[in-house]
Amino acid sequence: MSTPGTAMDSLSAALKCNIIPNQEYLLQGSVLDQYVEVLLHRLRGLCDNVDSGPESFHDHELCFTLRAANTGAPMVLPLRVRRALDVNDAPFQLRYVGQQELGDKNRPTVVRSSIDMACSSTIVEFLTELGCRLDFEYIARGYMFRKGRMKITVSKIFKMGGNKPGEGVEPISQSYLVELSVLAPSGQDAIGEDMRVFAEQLRPLVQLEKIDYKRLGNMM
Amino acid sequence: MGVTILTQFPTENRTGPQTIDVLSKRIMALGAIQQGQFLVDCETYTSVQQLGPQRTVHVLHNSEQPATVFSLLETGTKTIPLATDGLFDLLMMKMSSFYTSKKQTKAESKGPRYEIGDFCVKLGTVTVSSNFKGILVEVEYRPCVVPAMCWDLLKEFLQGFLGLSGPTNPPAYLQNRMQEIYSPIDTIHQYLEHFTLFRKSPVEANVN
Amino acid sequence: MLSPERDEQLAQMTEHRVTTFAHDLVPDYLRTKLEPLAENKMLQLEHKAQNLQCDNAQKQIAAYQKVVSHVWDIVSKAREEWEVESSSRGNTQQNSSVADTHSLVAAVGMGKGLKLGPNPNGQPNPTSGGMMVAPQGRTGGPPGQGQIPPSTQAMTMNKAPSAIKTNIKSAAQMHPYGR
Missing domain, CATH: 2.20.140 (q64v53_bacfr protein fold)
Known part of the structure; x- marks a missing residue:
């Protein structure tokens, strides 16, 4: 009976074989409140689980950054914690989302590194004590659809009014945010093509495209 | 996971492997069956x-x-x-x-894992960055998740095969938590406690 | 000279534009004078124009201009109305607003419009202490001491309606012959 390998060993092996899903392919768009029902109807038909209908979710997302001043550029690490407000015992989700990969203008989707993991509810305290600062938070409420590897979410984003989450929130804009994403190991660029084809089926209702939010920050 | 107790076992004049051997013989004599290794x-x-x-x-x-x-x-x-x-x-x-x-x-405890009735016994050789530091015995009583309810049973079991080296009091970490539900993270806390002690102790004379 | 057959020399001379010197086409090719009826009419009009006084001519020009501008007004108004109508119909079918998309993506990505008040100390934001979740009580959520400055809220609220206004405005301004 051989010694079990260490967890780090198996992680390194998995990384080498490129089976860890650590990249996210993303397309985003929005749909006005009046047309959300139409979009949901269409998605229900296009996606898996036609009879059981979409899953609804009501989540609270907190966005932390770990910062350290440095000579030169400050080191910043963004981290996100997402917890369900509708399901009591659901585990929290910790997520690291990297910078959007620059490069190919022809690539149909946003590609960025993303590490997703479930965690215990002590994560918020853990991150705070780690040195992270809470940058912003919001509430997302909507529906989630799946088609094969693709995940489509249609959600209304609410700004927290400073009270308990669930009370006194105001919606941001009069649209729902629509996101189409796939989490896969790096290098599987064919996924982008599949996503683009799917996105075409949602036009002209929603224009899903790759949006660089960093540029938006400077424009608006 | 049931309530788990960690306790150090002194090596006295033996080497690490010898100590493990002794303990293994004792536990197998009680009727334990080895089920792989743990780390x-x-x-x-x-x-x-x-x-x-x-x-x-x-x-x-x-x-x-x-x-x-x-x-x-x-x-x-x-x-x-x-x-x-x-x-x-x-x-x-x-x-x-x-x-x-x-x-x-980097600290590690690894070794054979035995099952005997409702108990699970792990005999770990502790190394800190590949230097042998000692022997750590882990015993889990699977059916129970409240330490206060099974401490006496565990104490008796431990003293049964560790003799005088068995613990007489619950681990420091559990002393305030005897009435709470036990979970895997509590085992981890105990391991950290022991690893911290091991890290501070000088390297054992009988190197692995 | 006249023949219904193709003449190579003629073709070459005219760069292949005229290939035959046939009897039915020749009168048209060689014509220099207008046909009699047209010629008469032309003479009449020229006569009339010569006889016209300067004043009369001016008056006629003015009247003509008036008529043309009147017709122009009618046409351009109709065009404007038509354009507004078609674009407003187009707007109601527009299912997503680009401004909304941008504000949502920016909010979710960078916290635009969501950021808590600036913290001068550089220490962990006091609100984060309130936002910490107690392991057991998740249904209520912790009471947060949210000090989101009212100005940020006002900004977000003003953004939403203005997004819609911009759409209608830009349609009207799309008129290429803006007066």
Whole structure:
């Protein structure tokens, strides 16, 4: 009976074989409140689980950054914690989302590194004590659809009014945010093509495209 | 996971493997069956200066819960536990510029794993960065999750095969938690306690 | 000279434009004078124009201009109305607003419009202490001491309606012959 390998060993092996899903392919768009029902109807038909209908979710997302001043550029690490407000015992989700990969203008989707993991509810305290600062938070409420590897979410984003989450929130804009994403190991660029084809089926209702939010920050 | 007690077993004049051998013979004489091996390891990271007051993160893995990574954050005043998926290690790698690891302090306890009735006994050889430090025995009583209810039973079992080296009091970590429900993170806390002691102790004369 | 057959020399001379010197086409090719009816009419009009006084001519020009501008007004108004109508119909079918998409993506990506008040100390934001979740009580959520400055809220609220206004405005301004 051989010694079990260490967890780090198996992680390194998995990384080498490129089976860890650590990249996210993303397309985003929005749909006005009046047309959300139409979009949901269409998605229900296009996606898996036609009879059981979409899953609804009501989540609270907190966005932390770990910062350290440095000579030169400050080191910043963004981290996100997402917890369900509708399901009591659901585990929290910790997520690291990297910078959007620059490069190919022809690539149909946003590609960025993303590490997703479930965690215990002590994560918020853990991150705070780690040195992270809470940058912003919001509430997302909507529906989630799946088609094969693709995940489509249609959600209304609410700004927290400073009270308990669930009370006194105001919606941001009069649209729902629509996101189409796939989490896969790096290098599987064919996924982008599949996503683009799917996105075409949602036009002209929603224009899903790759949006660089960093540029938006400077424009608006 | 049931209530688990960790206790150190002194090696006296024997080497590590000899001690394990002795204990294995004792436990097998009681009717235990070996069920593979186990491994608990711990890696420690400390915060860089730019982050302010120093904080330490201990990342532990337990082969008993292979899909989980446990972390304990020590700020000096409190310890915050966290349990996440295996990808947490990847995240710690990303955080290497904020929290650096001192490879010399990597601690490990590994060895055979036995099952006997409702008990699970693990005889671990503890090494800190490949230096032998001692023997750590872990005993789990699976049916019970409240320490107060089975402490006496565990004590009797431990003293049964460890003799006078068996513990007489519950582990320091559990003493305030005897009435609470036990969970895997409590085992991790105990391992960290022992690893910290082992790290501070000088290298044992009988090197593995 | 006249023949219904193709003449190579003629073709070459005219760069292949005229290939035959046939009897039915020749009168048209060689014509220099207008046909009699047209010629008469032309003479009449020229006569009339010569006889016209300067004043009369001016008056006629003015009247003509008036008529043309009147017709122009009618046409351009109709065009404007038509354009507004078609674009407003187009707007109601527009299912997503680009401004909304941008504000949502920016909010979710960078916290635009969501950021908590600036913290001068550089220490962990006091609100984060309130936002910490107690392990057991998750249904209520912790009471947060949210000090989101009212100005940020006002900004977000003003953004939403203005997004819609911009759409209608830009349609009207799309008129290429803006007066």
